[in-house]
Structures are given as structure tokens and as C-alpha cells.
Amino acid sequence: MLHIDALHYRHGECEILDGIRLDVAAGEVVALLGPNGAGKSTLLRCVNQLAGRYRGRILVDGRDAAALAPRELARTVSWVPQQAGGSMALRVLDMVLLGRAPHRRRGSGERDLAIALEAISRLHLDELALRPVDRLSGGERQRVMLARAMAQEGRLMLLDEPTSDLDLRHQVEAMQAVREIARARDAAMLVAIHDLALAARFADRLVMLAGGRIHAAGPWCEVLTPANILAVYGVHARVGCDDGIPYVIPTGAAA
Numbered sequence: 340m341l342h343i344d345a346l347h348y349r350h351g352e353c354e355i356l357d358g359i360r361l362d363v364a365a366g367e368v369v370a371l372l373g374p375n376g377a378g379k380s381t382l383l384r385c386v387n388q389l390a391g392r393y394r395g396r397i398l399v400d401g402r403d404a405a406a407l408a409p410r411e412l413a414r415t416v417s418w419v420p421q422q423a424g425g426s427m428a429l430r431v432l433d434m435v436l437l438g439r440a441p442h443r444r445r446g447s448g449e450r451d452l453a454i455a456l457e458a459i460s461r462l463h464l465d466e467l468a469l470r471p472v473d474r475l476s477g478g479e480r481q482r483v484m485l486a487r488a489m490a491q492e493g494r495l496m497l498l499d500e501p502t503s504d505l506d507l508r509h510q511v512e513a514m515q516a517v518r519e520i521a522r523a524r525d526a527a528m529l530v531a532i533h534d535l536a537l538a539a540r541f542a543d544r545l546v547m548l549a550g551g552r553i554h555a556a557g558p559w560c561e562v563l564t565p566a567n568i569l570a571v572y573g574v575h576a577r578v579g580c581d582d583g584i585p586y587v588i589p590t591g592a593a594a
């Protein structure tokens with residue numbers, strides 16, 4: 340579904356992404372890990388054609404992402420930005436309905452409404468549906484942005500730290516929803532995320548970035564090794580698995 344080959348991206352003299360090669364299959368959840376500034380958001384923005392010029396190839400469903408018309412791209416790629424954008428004076432329902440905009444010609448139809456309401460329900464936002472987004476808490480707002488992306492029904496979803504403001508229960512529910520949607524719709528999910536244990540629990544594969552390069556990629560048990568965590572984050576950690584459930588406990592910063 341998503342194929343990235345030899346992707347290079349620069350800001351001035353600074354090489355932000357340096358030869359990224361990455362595939363995400365339909366139905367697969369891939370977590371993008373790495374410290375602040377590693378290039379996770381930039382990578383997602385390149386795929387969604389928001390970063391400007393890059394070198395290399397990005398194919399979405401076999402088509403060159405750079406050659407897709409904006410509307411076609413928006414039909415194919417759902418996007419949860421790191422910081423919520425758009426008019427926050429909108430009601431939650433209207434914000435989520437914006438996810439349907441690439442699919443419709445004029446106003447929302449019954450099907451659009453049904454899809455938006457389903458996304459709202461899936462993220463337990465029913466009671467907030469008629470509230471203006473700018474009167475919600477940070478975590479509630481983040482769930483609205485996730486619901487909007489779900490209503491967009493892209494076959495590829497790019498999620499930039501979708502759980503960073505969420506409490507523990509909502510983190511788990513959001514990642515469960517991401518995984519279920521990947522399976523149910525055969526959608527490809529690329530999720531930038533800082534919580535290593537959450538990534539290990541819900542993603543099929545992890546990709547660990549450092550300094551714009553892929554340091555490690557594969558199943559969690561190959562990527563989340565104490566050696567990789569020390570090399571990339573400068574943190575000592577215990578990593579284990581309890582009855583099939585992975586855990587990561589940071590024990591201290593390296594000297």
C-alpha cells in the first residue's frame with residue numbers, strides 16, 4: 340500500500356531524512372519510533388505531500404504520491420497532524436464531517452453523517468458531538484482529530500502522535516481502534532508514537548528512526564532491545580514479555 344524508496348529530505352544544509360526505505364502493507368500497523376527531531380513528522384509530511392520537495396519515491400497504492408491530485412490524495416490518505424488544525428469553533432460533529440469532504444461534491448449526505456457518527460461513537464465522543472471543539476480538553480480534541488481521520492476512510496492513515504495527550508484508557512482504546520480499522524478496512528497505518536510499550540502492543544512492526552535514518556525495523560522483539568534503546572534514546576531500559584504482552588521499563592539515562 341505504501342512504498343517509500345531512497346527518500347531524502349533537506350532543510351537548507353541539514354539532511355533531515357537520509358535514504359529512508361519503508362513499506363506498509365494493507366491491513367498492517369507500523370509504528371514509527373525515535374527521539375525528538377529524529378524525522379518522524381517530516382517523514383509523514385513527505386508522504387502526505389506537505390513538506391515540499393524531496394528526493395526518492397513515495398508510492399501510495401502503486402501511484403506516485405507526488406503526482407496525485409490533492410483531492411485524490413485526500414481520498415486515499417487520512418491524516419492526524421501532531422497539532423490539531425482547522426477552525427476550532429466548529430462543533431465536534433462538523434469537524435468530523437470535514438473528513439468526508441474529499442468524498443463528496445456538495446453538502447454531507449446521509450452516508451457521510453452515518454460514517455461520521457460511527458467514528459464519533461468509536462472514540463466515545465457521543466456526548467461531546469454538539470460541543471465546539473475549542474471548548475474541549477486537549478485529549479478530547481485529539482480524539483476528535485482521530486475521529487475525523489477515521490471518517491475520511493483513507494486506505495492509508497498517517498497518524499502523528501495520536502495518543503500524546505490521551506489518558507491511559509483512551510490511549511489503549513485509540514490504538515485498539517487503529518488496529519481494528521486496519522484489519523476491517525484493509526487499511527495501512529503508519530503511526531508516529533513515543534510510547535514504546537503501546538507501540539509494541541498494538542503495531543505489527545516497529546521502525547526506529549535516529550537522525551533521519553532507520554536504525555532498526557521489524558517485530559518489536561527485534562527492535563526494542565536494550566541496546567537499540569540505549570543507542571537511539573540514550574536510556575537504559577529493561578524489556579520483557581509477560582504472557583505475550585511486551586513491556587519496556589526505562590531504568591535511567593545513560594551517563
Ligand SMILES: Nc1ncnc2c1ncn2[C@@H]1O[C@H](COP(=O)(O)OP(=O)(O)OP(=O)(O)O)[C@@H](O)[C@H]1O
Pocket residue numbers: 350355373374375376377378379380381382
Ligand atoms: N521548518 C523547518 N526548518 C528547519 N528545520 C526543521 C523544520 N521543521 C523541522 N525541522 C527539523 O527537522 C528535524 C526533524 O523534525 P521532525 O519534526 O520531523 O522530528 P520528529 O521526529 O517528529 O520529532 P518530535 O518527536 O519532537 O515530534 C528536527 O531537527 C527539526 O528541528
